[in-house]
Every structure is written in structure tokens, then in C-alpha cells.
Amino acid sequence: MKYTTQRNWSSSRSKTRVLFDQTTALGSITVALFGYIVYHFIYPLIAKGLLW
Template sequence: MKPTAQRDWRVSRPSRKNRATFDQTSALGGLTLALFAYIVYHFIYPLISKGLLW
């Protein structure tokens, strides 16, 4: 038998029931949004409320 490479390189598709998976991209996006909200709430908002930024 001749050694051949596997033709199907696709990963197995997730089932239709489990479409909303929490993958690495979602985790990184959520972390970025949380960091942005933290910066705005703790640094930008006090400057605006004191009238120093506008």
C-alpha cells in the first residue's frame, strides 16, 4: 500500500445544539471590552464630571 496523506483536513463541525461556544476570540473580546470600560469609568469619567476634560 502506498502511504498517502489524509484528504479531509476539516475539523469536525460542532453540532447544531452547541453553536454558542465561548472560544478564545470571545474571551479576548470580552476582556478587551472590560478593560476599556474600566479605563473609561475610573479615569475618563471623573475628568469629565469635574469639568477638566471638556
């Protein structure tokens, strides 16, 4: 069996970049959704004194 190295290095790098971009986008959406929930549902309850 002959050992060979991968010749196309650019494809592995581009996949890593795409994966990083997708992870960043998903994390940003998660943080934005959490902020929306806190601002629109939890903060008014705290302001009215219903939670504390």
C-alpha cells in the same frame, strides 16, 4: 498520487470551537478593560469639567 479525504472531521470542528471561544474571551476582556479605564479615569475628569 492518490487523493484521499480527511477521515477525522471532529478534530477540525473542535479546533474551530476552541478558537471561537478564545476570540470571544479576548474580546470580552478587551471591552471590560476599556470600560474600566473609561469609568475610573476618563469619567471623573469629565465630571469635574477638566476635559470639557
